[in-house]
Amino acid sequence: MTCDVRSTLFFLFVLIRICLAQNFEVPEPKIEILKPKGFKVTLKDDGYSFFGFRGNINEEFHEVNEGQMKADIVSKQGGYWVYKNRSKKLEVGDTIFYWIYVIKGGKGSMSPFLEYTVSASENEIGVGSPSVNSYTDPNQTTTTPESPLSKRFGKLCEVSKTVVQGENSVCEGSLIFNEDFDTTGLRSLSKWNAEIMFPTEPDFPFNAYIPDNTVSFEDGSLVIKPVLTETQYGEDFLYNTVNLGVRCTGKIDRSECRHEASVLNVFPPVLTAKISTRHHFTSVWKI
Ligand SMILES: *[C@@H]1O[C@H](CO)[C@@H](O)[C@H](O)[C@H]1NC(C)=O
Numbered sequence: 001m002t003c004d005v006r007s008t009l010f011f012l013f014v015l016i017r018i019c020l021a022q023n024f025e026v027p028e029p030k031i032e033i034l035k036p037k038g039f040k041v042t043l044k045d046d047g048y049s050f051f052g053f054r055g056n057i058n059e060e061f062h063e064v065n066e067g068q069m070k071a072d073i074v075s076k077q078g079g080y081w082v083y084k085n086r087s088k089k090l091e092v093g094d095t096i097f098y099w100i101y102v103i104k105g106g107k108g109s110m111s112p113f114l115e116y117t118v119s120a121s122e123n124e125i126g127v128g129s130p131s132v133n134s135y136t137d138p139n140q141t142t143t144t145p146e147s148p149l150s151k152r153f154g155k156l157c158e159v160s161k162t163v164v165q166g167e168n169s170v171c172e173g174s175l176i177f178n179e180d181f182d183t184t185g186l187r188s189l190s191k192w193n194a195e196i197m198f199p200t201e202p203d204f205p206f207n208a209y210i211p212d213n214t215v216s217f218e219d220g221s222l223v224i225k226p227v228l229t230e231t232q233y234g235e236d237f238l239y240n241t242v243n244l245g246v247r248c249t250g251k252i253d254r255s256e257c258r259h260e261a262s263v264l265n266v267f268p269p270v271l272t273a274k275i276s277t278r279h280h281f282t283s284v285w286k287i
């Protein structure tokens with residue numbers, strides 16, 4: 001009995017792990033070189049509803065894009081998903097660079113950056129017979145803008161001119177940054193920091209950036225509310241010399257971090273907040 005419970009629990013655990021996994025495992029398809037020309041890609045069916053193939057001959061994919069050869073296949077043949085291309089004779093040492101995308105139970109899984117190099121033995125033997133392989137199911141290959149792959153990747157992976165720090169490239173139309181401010185405190189925001197400084201050139205505004213009591217979050221909104229310095233610290237404070245110390249986010253030992261009061265240069269009369277993603281997220285937006 002104990003044993004049964006245990007194995008049931010283990011089974012559930014495995015099931016949960018499988019359900020939590022974003023992608024399911026897809027085996028590498030089999031590639032065969034065809035005589036006199038071309039090649040064939042075969043993936044054994046495992047309940048898939050779609051098989052997309054994108055390939056280049058002797059040209060590596062540097063990102064996921066459409067490639068020279070593309071096929072979105074929506075029907076299997078005798079338990080296999082097959083892509084054939086007979087346009088080019090492949091020689092020993094030629095490499096097919098490719099990526100595939102399959103859909104199973106409504107979920108997609110992509111296997112990027114796959115490759116296959118033609119070896120000597122294969123080229124001699126050759127696989128497949130032209131009479132069988134030349135048959136093409138007219139319903140097998142459809143490349144339309146409506147196909148799931150074009151929707152998910154075709155359009156998405158036009159590489160954008162926008163540059164995002166830490167990413168090799170980003171797809172046009174993709175979301176590069178998102179913040180819903182669903183928090184109650186600044187500290188729990190991982191991508192943001194509050195400035196603590198006296199802003200100087202070019203505008204020399206009459207405020208200091210101090211996040212105490214000036215920034216709050218209300219139902220997913222960032223609220224920045226300036227306050228009078230004298231309300232917060234008392235009127236005498238305006239004539240003090242203030243050093244923001246280690247909390248300062250401006251240039252240390254300059255007027256951004258230290259304010260020396262004089263009759264004509266009182267402490268900024270207004271405190272407000274400024275937050276930025278500096279050190280966490282940087283992008284250069286280009287079109
Ligand atoms: C077959 O490959 C050639 C490049 O060798 C490509 O131009 C052509 O579009 C491919 N055909 C299909 C159906 O993918």
Ligand SMILES: *[C@@H]1O[C@H](CO)[C@@H](O)[C@H](O)[C@H]1NC(C)=O
Pocket residue numbers: 137138139
């Ligand atoms: C292709 O699909 C159409 C409509 O679904 C069907 O009538 C036709 O028989 C199919 N052809 C083949 C060769 O399977």
